[in-house]
Amino acid sequence: MADAAPNLPQLLGEARRWFDDALLAGMRAAGERPVTVAQASVFATLDAGGTTVSELARRIGVTRQTAHQAVHGLIGMGLLEQVPDPASGRTRLIRTTAEGDRVHRRAQAALAVIEDVLAERIGAAGTRELRRLLTLPWGEPPDVRVP
Template sequence: MSRAQPSTGVWFFVAHRAMEQRILDGLHAAGFDDVTVAQARVFARVDPAGTRLTDLAERALVTKQTAQVLVNHLEEAGYVERVADPTDARARLIRPAARGRRALRHARRLEQHIETEWERHLGAADMAHLRRTMARLREITDPFA
């Protein structure tokens, strides 16, 4: 009895999950060991200049209440800070704090290292083709592009 091949979405998920876990493991090893996967998924969606909580919840596909709890933990750990929104005096923005910026820089280096490994495995031409193909697919799949 043969098993059906996984769907394309499953293949994407497997690669994403592998990268996500390696980055989180690398962050923990570098001393950023108080951030959870759920917190990291929200934190990764914070814009450098700041993001409103409702936008973070939408981007992370969680409720506003869940995003609030995760952001509270990130703020307590020094990864984010809340600042006034310059476009709306009633609103607050969540933006990376100093510790968060250091964690983001480290995560970007880890991400680049993983992509370099993938490129060595696939070859430069296949990796370039994969990136072009994914960019085209993003046109119809990413509501935040």
């Protein structure tokens, strides 16, 4: 069987890995403690006021157990904390600590540099167009029925 051209989800996944690899390597080189891709994804999906572990799991597309492990690793590093949810006595919210805020700001600065590198490689216009296309509303996922 001949190698088929990669489909769009594969290409998007490879692009995501490129950013993840660059970010994690840059943060390690800057002296930050290493985190996993799942742990970095937690930071990318946290709400300012805090987010439940179940919601984090949904947003990053992993099981609740995987999200729980990532969160508790970050709590152990002093980057996140659990606080009671004021809207519910049964749930707890995950939010960043002051140290987590510092690391998150540094990661955001690193991502800006990584985007600049991408713009150098594929062109500033290409990078702007990629951002524009990815931020267009896609609507709900289609209900596809394959025979």
